[in-house]
Amino acid sequence: MSFQMYVPTRILFGKGQLGHLHSQQMPGKKALIIISNGKSTKENGYLSETEKQLHLAGIETVVFDEIMANPLKTTVMEGSVCARKNNCDFIVALGGGSVMDASKAIAAMATNDGDLWDYVSGGTGKGKTLSSEPLPIIAITTTAGTGSEVDQYGVISNQETNEKIGFGGYDSLFPTMAIVDAELMKSVPTKFTAYQGFDALFHSVECYISAAANLMSDMYALTAIENVGKYLVRAVKDGNDLEAREHMAFANTLSGVVMTISACTSEHSMEHAMSAYHHQLPHGAGLIMISQAYFTYFIENHACDDRFVRMAQALGMEGANAPMDFIRALVKLQEDCGVSDLKMSDYGIQPNEFMTMAQNARATMGGLFQCDPMPLSDEDCAAIFKKSYR
Incomplete structure (x- = not known):
């Protein structure tokens, strides 16, 4: 009978919901938009529409387009450097589970020192606790697979050690908002x-x-x-x-x-x-x-x-x-x-x-x-x- 439930993510569900992004309260002023290293997000217009919505809301944007399937620790670290160098104060994860998982790790490492594996529990991870709050995340899912738009975990691979481990568990890694718009899934x-x-x-x-x-x-x-x-x-x-x-x-x-x-x-x-x-x-x-x-x-x-x-x-x-x-x-x-x-x-x-x-x-x-x-x-x-x- 016993359970604990805490899902603080505001969910905008339904076709056409991406078009309402501009009217939502934003968690910052400059977004790092994280997408995959494939073509679909750009070719299908999802990136341009997301940029348009953010710009209508007065948000500056930078794009990081390096996420692969089964995202790597090295790519996460590159993304965190990009966020820091461009003074981004929140993340927009636009894509499937790999993008959303990587975005949570990037959000954490953009505000914390060291290597991601310092904060991973399990395997060769050092199990340290984050000392600074991660950047806020808005998740815009383009697939129906991982549910990562509404949870506080991401799975990251370390090629050096052949480890693929879940990272997260912090309340602050729940996306502040999730847009679940089936119009963005028709191209899968x-x-x-x-x-x-x-x-x-x-x-x-x-x-x-x-x-x-x-x-x-x-x-x-x-x-x-x-x-x-x-x-x-x-x-x-x-x-x-x-x-x-x-x-x-x-x-x-x-x-x-x-x-x-x-x-x-x-x-x-x-x-x-x-x-x-x-x-x-x-x-x-x-x-x-x-x-x-x-x-x-x-x-x-x-x-x-x-x-x-x-x-x-x-x-x-x-x-x-x-x-x-x-x-x-x-x-x-x-x-x-x-x-x-x-x-x-x-x-x-x-x-x-x-x-x-x-x-x-x-x-x-x-x-x-x-x-x-x-x-x-x-x-x-x-x-x-x-x-x-x-």
Whole structure:
């Protein structure tokens, strides 16, 4: 029954909401707009419209366009230097999860000395506490995947140490405002719509079976799962289906909130280890690869049978009455979205890495293992990787 909830982000949800940015209260006078190193944000006009809105509000702007998928510590440090050199007093994160995650770390390092890994807990991080408040953040999400627009965490990779670790947890890293406008999501390619949709799904699935689950998180998680089950296939098949895009955006935002009330489980730790060593692996794709074997492990051990039945029903299998119905519903959703045949080997993952990745997952993000509905050993994790491999 017990839970704590604090989500201070003002959420502007709905198509066309970016056009209202200029009328909102701004947290500063000069913004560092952070975008990816790809072309879509510029070519689709999202950057120019954001600049227009900020300029209408009397805000000066500088653009930092270096963020890649699975953002790197080195890029975060470059972004923090850019913010300092240009005297920016707040951040506008315009993009998907990687941009929003990196923006939180940049906001912190723009006002604190040293290296980002000084403030990372887990792995080789030094676990120091931030001494100065991060710059305020406005998050404008262009994808429906991570929910990072409404939480206080970001995941950053350190290529020097093959670590991919969640950074944050400070109340001051919650974005002050989130704009969730499905009009900005219509250009997301088919396969990435699917990858991102499953990332949002697994946030809620994990939080629903988590040892940290509670009445409030259950409400958010099940509603998100229902929306993914009903609308993800439509969004994948027709990116211009605005109704489907809006419902997936809604599921994504709920899946971001649920992580602040409950907690993800070790599936996310395991995938972070995969993409820490194989940087080109999209996070959502990695989660899809291991999901069937991962959740089957808990079902075979009867960790929380009733919860898997309820999630199968939420995904659209109304007559579900057995825990394995969840796996059947999950596999069908993956097949319908065209992502059921993803291969680890296509991204360079080899069987001799399974134990290394299992140990890396626990060393870097061991806290999520404590949220599993039953204990999962390194050997269990390696076995899940093995069963998922092709």
